[in-house]
Amino acid sequence: METLRGTTVGFIGLGAMGKHMVKRIQAAGAITYAYHGLPAIRYEIARAGISLCASPAEIAGKTAGEIIIVMFGPDDDMDAAIQSNAGLLDNLAAGTLIIDMGKTPVTDTKRYAELAKRKGAAWVDAPAEGNETAASHGELEIAAGGSAEDYARALPVLKCLGSEITHAGEVGAGQSRLLALQN
Secondary structure, X not given: OOOOOOOEEEEEOOOOOHHHHHHHHHXXXXXXXXXXXXXXXXXXXXXXXXXXXXXXXXXXXXXXOOEEEEOOOOOOOHHHXXXXXXXXXHHOXXXXXXXXXXXXXXXXXXXXXXXXXXXXXXXXXXXXXXXXXXXXXXXXEEEEXXXXXXXXXXXXXXXXXXXXXXXXXXXXXXXXXXXXXXX
């Protein structure tokens, strides 16, 4: 497993796969913060020794200039977590890299990336393909979209989570590749 010592990583969206992913990031040595709305998942994450935050805004504050992973399912309210007053983007520090590992529509991905860019932050779309077992073993398939520089910065984190990682192109290319594979 790739070492992440000296790196701070925030994680928003601890569903079935996300809770395994954040544990792998912590095991790789990263200072790790997490946010999720459900008490049962918060309890499980806290028991694993991962620092919990009360909101996406707090994640943004704790990880200023570092890395934040967002992993939302199709039924989650990504807009609220990203754009509300207590959301991620309003509180984002310049230099922060956001890695979106959920399945986000390409148009939304590009819009979020532009909003992050206005804050001096970067966005990589890297949807994770797999299941809970693959997530717990770091065997997810990941196609990432973003600049070469942002992809290189995301790569150590992605290597902790996936066994097949490719750079698909600019922002939106990761989501586009996932859509093409599913059709």
